[in-house]
Amino acid sequence: MSFAHLHTHTEFSILDGSNKIKDYVRRVKALGMNSAAITDHGVMYGVIDFYKECKANDINPVLGCEVYVSPGSRFDREVSNGDDRYYHLILLAENNVGYQNLIKIVSTGFIDGFYYKPRVDIETLEKYHEGIICLSACLAGQLPRAIVRGKYAEAKEIALQYQNIFGEGNYFMELQDHGIPDQKKVIQGLLQLHQETGIPLVATNDCHYTLPEDCEPHDVLLCIQTNKKVSDTDRMRYEGGQFYVKSEDEMRGLFSYIPEAIDNTQKISDRCNVEIEFGNTKLPHFEVPEGYDSWTYLNKLCDDGLINRYGDSAEEHRPRLNYELGVIKTMGYVDYFLIVWDFINFARTHGIPVGPGRGSAAGSLVSYTTGITDIDPIRYSLLFERFLNPERVSMPDIDVDFDYERRSEVIEYVIDKYGKDSVTQIVTFGTMKARGVIRDVGRVLDLPYSFCDSIAKNIPNELGITIDKALEMNPVLRKSYDEDENVHRLIDTAKRLEGLPRNTSMHAAGVVISQEPMYEYVPLARAQDGTLVTQYTMTTIEELGLLKMDFLGLRTLTVINDAIELANKRDDVNISVSGMTYDDPKVFELIGSGRTEGIFQLESAGMKGFMKELKPNSLEDVIAGISLYRPGPMDFIPAYIRGKNDASSITYDCPELEPILSPTYGCIVYQEQVMQIVRDLAGYSMGRSDLVRRAMSKKKTYVMEQERKNFIYGNPDENVPGCVSKGIDPEVASKIYDDMIDFAKYAFNKSHAACYAVVAYQTAFLKLYYPGEFMAALMTSVLDNTSKVASYIVVCRQLGLSVLPPDINAGEGKFTVTDDGIRYGMYAVKNLGRPVVDGIVKEREERGEYRSLQEFLERTGSLVNKRAVENLIKAGATDCLEGNRRQKVHIYPAIMDKAAKDMKDSVSGQMSLFDFTDANGKKAFAINFPEVPEFDKRDKLAFEKAVIGIYVSGHPLEDDMDFMEKNVTAQSIDFQLDEEGQVNVDDNSYVTIGGIISSVNVKFTKNNQAMAFLTLEDMVGDVEIIVFPRDYEKNRELIEEDRKVLIRGKVSVEEDKDAKIICQNMMAFESAPRDLWIRFPDREKYISFESEINGIEPDPDGYDTLIVYLEKEKEKKVLPRRYCISRDRLRMDQISALFGEKNIKVVEKHVEFRAQRA
Secondary structure (H helix, E strand, O other): OOOOEOOEOOOOOOOOOOOOHHHHHHHHHHOOOOEEEEOOEOOOOOHHHHHHHHHHOOOEEEEEEEEEEOOOOOOOOOOOOOOOOOEEEEEEEOOHHHHHHHHHHHHHHHHOOEEOEEEEOHHHHHHOOOOEEEEOOOOOEHHHHHHHOOOHHHHHHHHHHHHHHHOOOOEEEEEOOOOOHHHHHHHHHHHHHHHHHOOOEEEOOOEOOOOHHHHHHHHHHHHHHHOOOOOOOOOOOOOOOOOOOOOHHHHHHHOOOOHHHHHHHHHHHHHOOOOOOOOOOOOOOOOOOOOOOHHHHHHHHHHHHHHHHHHHHHHHHHHHHHHHHHHHHHHOOHHHHHHHHHHHHHHHHOOOOEOOOOHHHHHOHHHHHHOOOOOOOOOOOOOOOOOOOOOOOOOOOOEEEEEOOOHHHHHHHHHHHHOHHHEEEEEEEEEOOHHHHHHHHHHHOOOOHHHHHHHHHOOOOOOOOOHHHHHHHOHHHHHHHHHOHHHHHHHHHHHHHOOOEEEEEEEEEEEEEOOOOHHHOOOEEEOOOOOEEEOOOHHHHHHOOOEEEEEEEEHHHHHHHHHHHHHHHHHOOOOOHHHOOOOOHHHHHHHHHOOOOOOOOOOOHHHHHHHHHHOOOOHHHHHHHHHHOOOOHHHHHHHHHHHHHOHHHOOOOOHHHHHHHHHHOOOOOEHHHHHHHHHHHHOOOHHHHHHHHHHHHOOOHHHHHHHHHHHHHOEHHHOEOOOHHHOOOHHHHHHHHHHHHHHHOOOEOHHHHHHHHHHHHHHHHHHHHOHHHHHHHHHHHOOOOHHHHHHHHHHHHHOOOOEEOOOOOOOOOOOEEEOOEEEOOHHHOOOOOHHHHHHHHHHHHHHOOOOOHHHHHHHOOOOOOHHHHHHHHHHOOOOOOOOOHHHHHHHHHHHHHHHHHHHHHHHHOOOOHHHHOOHHHHHHHOOOOOOOOOOOHHHHHHHHHHHHOOOOOOOOOHHHHHHHHHHOOOOHHHHOOOOOOOOOOOOOOEEEEEEEEEEEEEEEOOOOOEEEEEEEEOOOOEEEEEEOHHHHHHHOOOOOOOOEEEEEEEEEOOOOOOOEEEEEEEEEHHHOOEEEEEEEOOHHHHHHOHHHHHOOOOOOOOOEEEEEEEOOOOEEEEOOHHHOEOOOHHHHHHHHHHHOHHHEEEEEOOOOOOOOOO
8 A cells, every 4th residue: 555644634623523533543444554644623632542543553653733824923913914814734743853843833823823723833833844744735725725816926935935944855735636626726736836846746635534424424513513503504514525534546546647646645654753652751850958869858758757647656657668668769759759748738838728638649658657648548457559559650649639719829839839831731621422412413403302302311321321332221212213213313423423522621630740841742722711731631641651730629628727717716716627536426426417418528418318327436437438329339338237237247258358348347348458358368469469459440351360260279470379378268269259350340449538538527527516617618618609508508597507697897708607697708799799898898897897878888988889889788788787778778879979979079179068067067967868668578588689699588488398398309409510510310200399480481382382491499599490381381370480389390401401390280389288277175165166167268269178176185177178278368367366376277288299291
């Protein structure tokens, strides 16, 4: 073969290329080619994946990019050359120098030249031309564009300019033929230029998809990119279906008149040989104090820490410390530990809360003694080899949690220390996942939403699901696919696009630190906010040997820190997390009660129930609980609880298992236990035991079966004694091995769980002993999430804590604690802004409390505008001043106008009688409050909701709590995405929810039928309700704003969105049946009132049942249906007057809805 594709777009020409790298490489190999290129638009996102895939398939990878070249300077931001913002140009790396220069060119486009696209210029190309082969590109190239415009002389100058930049033999003029008329003209012009200048030609196909039949899916992809439908006429499209990976025969057929252009593709690809180095670490050097080198300084830190952590027993643990240090030195990671220690030490010494640890790093004694982690690996039996395995060389991975609000300070410290060019954040890619791509394709094909939604819902909502897996798992989906032509087309198209990158974003925590400027190692891009990021993903960065760190912002650390500050400030105590002993039985009692709202990792409904069942009495139980409460391990929960409650139920297959499994009551719970079993029963080294664990967790069948023999019978050649050598029966050993395989798929990292459990304990401790401070800090942390705040307000009330409105005299920006309860933070008031709140508080602290509305406005006039003042009044923040809210709303504009006029007069030097009046006389000039009553409760609550986002002084539903508790099966917060992007309701399940209709949006279908989208608001937030035409007609009278309704419906869950409810039944609160009890002391008294009872006027439309209760006889009598009444206020007053208010009680009932429709 003597042809290679040199102009190819892969999936990383995002939403423009559907040519998946694996499919592309497989295709060129099947076509018998020995080389292939990657030339994505302006980026090198896919270069490493492409390189590895080619190498794995014995294909020579030609690494390149189709860059955008500015007509003038890359710094220009105005179009200066006609309508051309940029031109295309193909650059291919001939060798490693060219690869490095390509990285710099592509990075420069983002660093300096981003304007619509990442543009470079002639200056950039001249600077970094060495080692690069250049092709003139497609119709969007500068040379072809000049030929199309009939500017042949200009075209010749352009060609000679590029040849001069890259050198003779390194610039080729590119022939393309996809049946586009302009290409014929370009070909004629290039042939003439070739004759006149001798610049060589090369034939390419502008590949955007892999196979001819991928034309339609690719067209759909373009529609997804441009938000069009395939039926739209005015849209972007690649006409002709010729943009696929063609064979050499097809290409020679197209360019039979110039075979050398085909031959040149092979000559170019043969010249391109880049070798990328993997696994060679490129750690920045850490500068140590004078008199030390990196090794001796790390030893000093560890020695000091060992004595500080363990005191008199320090020497007992020195052998393990020395062992770990030896492994770290041998593997070349001394500087790594010092770098991590340094920025954690910066955080601790600057009062920035740091988490106790995260992941397997907590198993390292070096980490513990240096202060990198705060988990004692000896106490909790954590294994170093799970973190750093001397028999498997890989970069350590230490993820660190910092206070959410101050994480940026740590990153700034690292940038200052290593240089802003050497510290960069990391790109991530959002991909087209199974359910989402079905919906995307369905929209583009103009299929009904409900049809596409039903297909998408048939794909299981589980991690790693694909459309192919779903077709195997779900017979309903398979049947639809096989029998329905529309479904078949939808799914086939979606399968071709599934997994493609959809967008780029910035990794939430990942940071790369390098010795040299980052563009010496990897290409750079810009995130949406302008931040520079690497173009290679986190895993690629690690493979290239660069130092990747996760600087995680953990909101819970902020809560803990704020709660401790509030407690120490208010109660004159000195608590700290370092003083906690993690063995307080009352803390475990709180956790076991299930009242774990706000407690880290333990506040989901399922975890609450599990903790109530588990009733932990040690941190080990909490560690195990966090590990077990996941899909898969949940199956082992009953055995764990049974063993905890009944030691006699625990059995061990052999005595050697007891010391390993006794802490978890005979169950394998942790990855570390798998490693210990392999080591203690079969004599494996700890390093090799980790390799076995990895093979089991990754289901490497061949490795597992080979290790089974070694585990049971041993392998003298590899120094493995085996279980049999220790007297363990081979059948027992085989069963143990099977048990390990079953659980290794799910087993959790104990080090990680221990870190989580420590933070869970800290939050539980604070909630138990400092509930006000903890809840105030917790609500501050979710200030912008009104649903969360509302749910925590409910928790506060359950704890007996009042939540008070904001207050300009007693409050602050954040939630605070007072003797009366928790004061709402003023930061939550809309249209105020944090600087304004801070200014109000500062003025109060410097000059004393505000004594009147007029004084407040005079003292803060430069800070607040009228909207801000009105919102403060409506939020209740000025209730501490004279006057009611309605009066203040009426009068504040006049006060502000007068204050503004006085200020203007003062500046201009004008004086009034007011200036000559003493303090008593000035009262006569004060603007007086009008005589108007306070807003009623409903209006006050509505204003609070409008300006804060929730109700503070009460709730419109608070009188209906009993009714809702009996009937509601879900709350609005269950439908909202949590921090992990999950909702707490199951798709297609049926729920009942109650609340107030806060908005109604009526739409009309294509058949002109009315339907509605409602927002239903309950005690903690709101949820969207969809009412389709049939149910809208039935419930039209109930669908109005401010109506209290109970709704029964089906849950609809979509990826990355809050869940919704499809309404099937609706009932007004007032229409729900209740029991009205009338109490009499005895039968005699009842008989004496019988005529009054008979005199109660019945209501033919009444829902409430009358029940008579005889106290002495302890009997009840349910009166017949004809006594049913409507329980309105007037009727209740009449009945209370007849029988006495204390003898009347209304009892809520469970509402029975009709059977659900399928």
